[in-house]
Amino acid sequence: MAVAVVGMACRLPGARDPESFWELLMEGRDAVTDVPEGRWTLPRAVRGEDAPGAAPGIGRGGFLDHVDGFDADFFGISPREAAAMDPQQRLMLELSWEALEDAGIVPGELRGSRTGVFAGVMADDYATLARRLGPEALTRHSVTGLHRGVIANRISFVLGLHGPSMAVDTGQSSSLVAVHTACESLRAGTSTLALAGGVNLNLAAESAVATSRFGALSPDGRCFTFDARANGYVRGEGAGVVLLKPLDRAVADGDDVYCVVLGGDVNNDGATDALTRPSAALQARVVRAAQRSSGVLPADVGYVELHGTGTRVGDPVEAEALGAVFAATRKPGQPLKVGSAKTNVGHLEGAAGIVGFIKAALCVSRGKLPPSLHFEHPNPAIAFDAWGLRVQRVAEAWPGQGRRVAGVSSFGMGGTNCHVVVAEAPPVPATPRPVGMQPDDGSVVLPFSAKSPTALRAQAGRLREYLERWPDAGPGEVARTLVTRRTTFEHWAVVSADDRTQALDALHALADSAPHTALTTGQTPTPARKLAFLFPGQGCQYPGMGRGLYGRLPVFTDALDDTCRALDEHLQHPLRDIILARPDTPQAQLLTRTDYTQP
Known part of the structure; x- marks a missing residue:
């Protein structure tokens, strides 16, 4: 083997x-x-090559x-x-x-x-x-x-x-x-x-x-x-x-x-x-x-x-x-x-x-x-x-x-x-990789965490060094790695920048304990870190909600498709088309009807 x-x-x-x-x-x-x-310190006689x-x-x-x-x-x-x-x-x-x-x-x-x-x-x-x-x-x-x-x-x-x-x-x-x-x-x-x-x-x-x-x-x-x-x-x-x-x-x-x-x-x-x-x-x-x-x-x-x-x-x-x-x-x-x-x-x-x-x-x-x-x-x-x-x-x-x-x-x-x-590793069939978490507008979002404020600053410095060393590294892929392949600790930071340059500046600021407009930090006590679901009821829906995620994140796309398939047999119009409809279209207006608002 x-x-x-x-x-x-x-x-x-x-x-x-x-x-x-x-x-x-x-x-x-x-x-x-x-x-x-x-x-260590040694006597000269021991260090010398010719001494007894x-x-x-x-x-x-x-x-x-x-x-x-x-x-x-x-x-x-x-x-x-x-x-x-x-x-x-x-x-x-x-x-x-x-x-x-x-x-x-x-x-x-x-x-x-x-x-x-x-x-x-x-x-x-x-x-x-x-x-x-x-x-x-x-x-x-x-x-x-x-x-x-x-x-x-x-x-x-x-x-x-x-x-x-x-x-x-x-x-x-x-x-x-x-x-x-x-x-x-x-x-x-x-x-x-x-x-x-x-x-x-x-x-x-x-x-x-x-x-x-x-x-x-x-x-x-x-x-x-x-x-x-x-x-x-x-x-x-x-x-x-x-x-x-x-x-x-x-x-x-x-x-x-x-x-x-x-x-x-x-x-x-x-x-x-x-x-x-x-x-x-x-x-x-x-x-x-x-x-x-x-x-x-x-x-x-x-x-x-x-x-x-x-x-x-x-x-x-x-x-x-x-x-x-x-x-x-x-x-x-x-x-x-x-x-x-x-x-x-x-x-x-x-x-x-x-x-x-x-x-x-x-x-x-x-x-x-x-x-x-x-x-x-x-x-x-x-x-x-x-x-x-x-x-x-x-x-x-x-x-x-x-x-x-x-x-x-x-x-x-x-x-x-x-x-x-x-x-060398044998060639393996290419498999679709999950897309990154890079927004369409070119902005950069980088979440990371550490066990202490000092470690968080050091983490920011290393992340900045990595992005500078590898300019071709996609921020979306880096963000996905930080979210899915790293341990989450109680001291956290999120860089939400307009572009890569601003993201590097924000990381530099955190490493130097300085504030930055693109930087948010906080602390979550470990015992309180639990998963919660929020069910908001009616009134929060709006035309096109989720359109920015649909088709970009496979997990979201698959989940929404599965849900819509389960509900569509009970509805006159396909639910996904209504959710993703552009404002001011007839389909978008259906969102105000209770039989579509509830689903």
């Missing part, structure tokens, strides 16, 4: 969502920086801004409990909500469903920071706040989800294994929907020093994937979540599909020369097994998103494994394109797999390949021509004309290998 990716969210170095991540990739930007001020006990490579990385920020009240979490929660929990909770909204699902509608949650994670730096403060700093929230398993469980609890809920730790392959496990749960029927992804935050200096002294970090602070300069990786942080759904259900529901997961596999290297030494034979085996489960041949694959850490041992082994699978299938002059997002954002360790997965999903969806950075001198230990491989160095269109298929690899330091196969 194929699995559809219907929603995505991510927070990565230099990118706050999948769209900005795609822009970063296509523009070939390197988001690696020096360690942000205040993140030094930890080379720890001064650079891919970092997020404001990892301490969290709207606890939005999720119904007390300030004290939020302070005790690992920021990894907070971030995954936020991204799960965003992934659902990206799929057009109101999160509250999933309460009680068998939606599964699968979170890849291997680090717990926040626990290290908490324990530095001593036993007296631990609270009754510390156990749940610091436990890695609760990263998934917290999402299930807050959203009321009844499917499987688990943290997956297979080292650096954790988040891709989480995606594969989620797909298997959907195929087995133990989940009806699944949130899957991973998170990694570099909060404690100790973890950076330990990784350096293990010998994994590049002193240069870059990932030179498949390059002769490969000497280790640079650490990154962030998170990503995807919403997965059986493809047939996604098609039936009319979902927008990023890509399809055709299959995957997981294995382990077993007994190699050392615990952390990878096996080319077992990596090749997991790729072949993933392709068999997907029903694709090696020749069908146009691109592979590498694990691609840029280490002296790992890169040649991964290349050899791919050569064993693909070399015999590549035609002369048509090598397999490969690349790694680690060159852009660093190695997110436990969350590395979801980064590569999201990149591959965007590639097959958009039919383009971004460049892999820092590749100038081919690694002499990699037989590129003999193994049929070529590092993607420039942004270009997807190779070939057939169905776009990509592989994604992720390998754990303990030997747990994962490979999944993704493809």
